[in-house]
Amino acid sequence: MSNNQNALQIVDLRAGYDASDVLHGMNLYVGANERVGLFGPNGHGKTTLLNTISHVIKPRAGRVCFMGEAIDGLAPQKIVARGLVHVPQANRLFPDMQIMETLELSAFTPRARAEMKANLDYVLELFPRLAERRRQQCKTLSGGERQMLSIGVGLMCAPRMLMLDEPTLGLSPKLKDELAEAIAEISSRGIPLLLVEQDIAFILSLVDRMYLVDHGEISREINRSAEVDHQEIMDMYFGSGAHDHG
Amino acid sequence: MIMVDMLSAILVSGIVLGSGYALMASGLSLVWTTLGIFNFAHGVLMTLGAYVAWTISSGGGLGLGLAAGVAVTVAALIGAGILIERVVVRPFYDHRDILLITVMTTLAAMIFLQNGIQLIWGARLKQLAPIVPGTVQLWRTTISAQETLMIVLAPIVLAALWLFLSRSRIGRGIKAVGQNADAARLIGIDVSRLFIITFALSALLAGLTGVLLGSVRLLTPEFGSEPLVKALIIVIFGGLGSLGGTIAAAYLLGIIEATLTFFIGIYWTPSMIFLLLIVVLLFRPQGLLGKVVR
Structure with missing residues (x-):
């Protein structure tokens, strides 16, 4: 389970806000080329976990290794520069910037700038709607367009691994399908994924393996090969007497 | 003909005023737009720039000439801007009341620097030698060549600032x-580094204004106080978060001030300007070109 081939390895990670701990020692890994899901109710630390990995929040204890190297002491921009890219939840991006401006700016680190042309072509091919609206300002975009742009921005950072935080939040089923297709296409290029989602069907359609998050800890790991059906997961997770959700 | 002379006098002096205001207020506006704080030490940075230039260049100081004065001022002001960011702003970035806290800390820095200037240079009035001597006839009105230089230089500096912000990688990063x-x-921008660059740039603009105005007005430790108040009015008047609005408001206020001074005199003009600000904010709380929500 723990080896240097893993894209991401997290050991006993603790973090929180002010006086309260949100993550009580998280342990998980994402293998090379693996797609891993994080599932669990709101307020149980999924977003905090991603924020701590990308160092928007400072970890209180524990280790985060990316491609075999510790990154838990690095500033956010250095983590992006290494290729671990976090697409945050409901990102409102840069309200007064146009789509193209935003995408070009997002190739900010030296490595991303070197790949800018190719990545820009890829993003516009993946999301033709962004190409159509290239002069439109971020603040005027619809929820779906904004989500596409958020992922596009992540791709412009030249990711070696992507962490997506609820990319389908508030979207229609049709848009969810479109995004699922795009995300599957991205990961088919060999980019490992860590995907946070509330939509169990969406997450199961995309990942190889998934973790259930409960009160700031990993409560269970589920392999895709185990063929767990949706109802079973829901029962396991929210079912009778398993946990006290006071 | 008298009518034309009068109009010319008002317009020319209005544009001279507006040029200084635009340089001064754009620095203040840049810091507001990027960091969401008001730097009340912005005026004293202008004072500092003028005094440093005076010390290096003029006969009463080291007498090294104007070029040396400008060069040292540029370096000193970049340093002063960085120092203010480090000492009185940086410790509070993560604080949710950063706006209120930095009102106090930058005011404290202002008082500290103003008294420091008084201590070092004394209260005796000083004046910089003009960068360009002589007078110029501009559309039937005679003004000093130094004021003409301001009229020409301000749009060049502001255009350079605009180009930097909209075309360069760092500038676009600052906007982001x-x-x-x-x-x-999360796209790999070193936010705290860009905060420092913003402060340095803003201080540089203040210092430049000081050098330009230091030969038109007399230097005292309070040299930057009135321009700071005007710059605050302009940034609010033009709309918070809009550099274009700030620049437009600077020239507009310059012309309005010149007009009022001509017709009602200098005693009533400041209060009338505040009245105008209140009226504008009643009908457009976001300012002339400001966004409704920052």
Whole structure:
């Protein structure tokens, strides 16, 4: 389970806000080329976990290794520069910037700038709607367009691994399908994924393996090969007497 | 003909005023737009710039000439801007009341620097030698060549600032940080480095204004106080978060001030300007070109 081939390895990670701990020692890994899901109710630390990995929040204890190297002491921009890219939840991006401006700016680190042309072509091919609206300002975009742009921005950072935080939040089923297709296409290029989602069907359609998050800890790991059906997961997770959700 | 002379006099002196205001207020506006704080030490940075230039260049100081004066001022002001950011702003970035806290800390820095200037240079009035001597006839009105230089230089400096912000990587990064610092961080922008650059740039603009105005007005430790108040009015008047609005408001206020001074005199003009600001804010709370929500 723990080896240097893993894209991401997290050991006993603790973090929180002010006086309260949100993550009580998280342990998980994402293998090379693996797609891993994080599932669990709101307020149980999924977003905090991603924020701590990308160092928007400072970890209180524990280790985060990316491609075999510790990154838990690095500033956010250095983590992006290494290729671990976090697409945050409901990102409102840069309200007064146009789509193209935003995408070009997002190739900010030296490595991303070197790949800018190719990545820009890829993003516009993946999301033709962004190409159509290239002069439109971020603040005027619809929820779906904004989500596409958020992922596009992540791709412009030249990711070696992507962490997506609820990319389908508030979207229609049709848009969810479109995004699922795009995300599957991205990961088919060999980019490992860590995907946070509330939509169990969406997450199961995309990942190889998934973790259930409960009160700031990993409560269970589920392999895709185990063929767990949706109802079973829901029962396991929210079912009778398993946990006290006071 | 008298009518034309009068109009010319008002317009020319209005544009001279507006040029100084635009240089001064753009620095203040840049810091507001990027960091979301008001730097009340912005005026005293202008004073500092003028005094440093005086010390290096004039006969009463080291007498090294104007070029040396400007060069040292540029370096000193960049340093002063960075120092203010480090000492009185940086410790509070993570604090949710950063706006209120930095009102106090930058005011404290202002008082500290103003008294420091008084201590070092004394209260005796000083004046910089003009960069260009002589007078110029401009559309039937005679003004000093130094004021003409300001009229010419201000749009050049502001255009350079605009180009930097809209075309360069760092400049675009500064705009991004102002619009959403968290999202900027996640695309690999070193936010705190851009905060420092913003402060240095803003201080540089203040210092430049000081050098230009230091030969038109007399230097005292309070040299930058009135321009700071005007710059604050302009940034609010033009609309918070809009550099274009700030620049437009600077020239507009310059012309309005010149007009009022001509017709009602200098005693009533400041109060009338505040009245105008209140009226504008009653009908357009976001200012002339400001956004409704920052």
